[in-house]
Amino acid sequence: MSRKLRLDAVLIQAVIAGALSFSHLHDLAEAAGQDGWxxxxxxxxxxxxxxxAWRxxxxxxxxxxxxxxxxIALAASLGANIATAGLLDLEEVPAWLRILVAGWPALAFLGGTLLAHAPTTPEPAAPDTAPLTAPNPEPAQDITVERAPDPAPELPPVPAPAAASAPATAPPTVAVPPALLDHxxxxxDTHHATTGGRIDSAILRTRLNIPAPLAEAISAQLA
Incomplete structure (x- = not known):
């Protein structure tokens, strides 16, 4: 009930304000030389x-x-209300006010045209509010597979170990290609930067897919 009364009061107030402002604008235009319709x-x-403008x-x-x-329109309405409140002699309207009244139709037409043909910015699409459940990130693992640029050369057959009673001899020297050694x-270097430790022959053998003697020979040269 209170909402209905408040709405009716607002409408009545709007009608009164509109009627008074309408009358003041008419009186001012008539005093400025715009008679009749x-x-x-x-x-x-x-x-x-x-x-x-409000829309x-x-x-x-x-x-x-x-x-x-x-x-601009509000200033014209308020200006007419103030001017007809006794602050302006409607019998002797100044020339500048006559100029403003005479130029108002062109100004109002320009404003109405610009408002009617102004581009309307499209409303942005509503974002999707559905919750997105991101999977728990797993710790990154080093899955880089290192491959040798060139296939490992064929190695001569490793001689059978000597008898236990024979004196120990030095293992045969295995030739390491320069390109394989650089790789x-x-x-x-990458292993040392990642783990902080020195790479051994077993890891080299796995990474390069080479025989154990060649991996040991490379490890010895990298020491």
Whole structure:
């Protein structure tokens, strides 16, 4: 019940304010030399510009042009209310006010045209509010597979170990290609930077896919 009474009170207040402002604009236009139907057209023009600017402001709140034309129309309405309140002699209207009244139709037409044909910014699409459950990130693992640039050369057969009673002899020297040695050195540097330790022959054998004697020979040269 209280909501209905408040709404009716607002409508009554709007009707009273509109009627008074309409009458003041008519009186001012008539005093400025616009007689007959022309004096009644001025308040209609001001009110229409107010409504057009207000509708544009409702659909596009950040439109500066709509605010400017709303302020212009509001200033015309308030100016007429103040001018007809005894502050201006309506029998001797100054020339500048006659010029403003005479130029108002063109100004109102320009404002109405700009408001009617101003581009409307499309409303942004509503974002998808469905919760997205991201999987728990797993710790990154080093899965880089190092491959030798060139296949390992064929090695001569390893001789059978001598009898236990025979004196121990030095293992045969295995030739390491320079390209393979350079590649192994890069792998060793990467391993040292990652783990902080020195790479051994078993890791070199796995990374380079080479026989154990060649891996030991490379490890010995990298030491």
């Amino acid at each position: 022309k004096a009644w057209a001025y308040p209609i023009s001001v009110d229409l510009l107010l409504v057009a 544009r402001m409702r659909t596009q709140a950040d439109n500066r042009a709509a605010w400017i034309w709303f302020v 192994a050195r890069k792998i060793a």
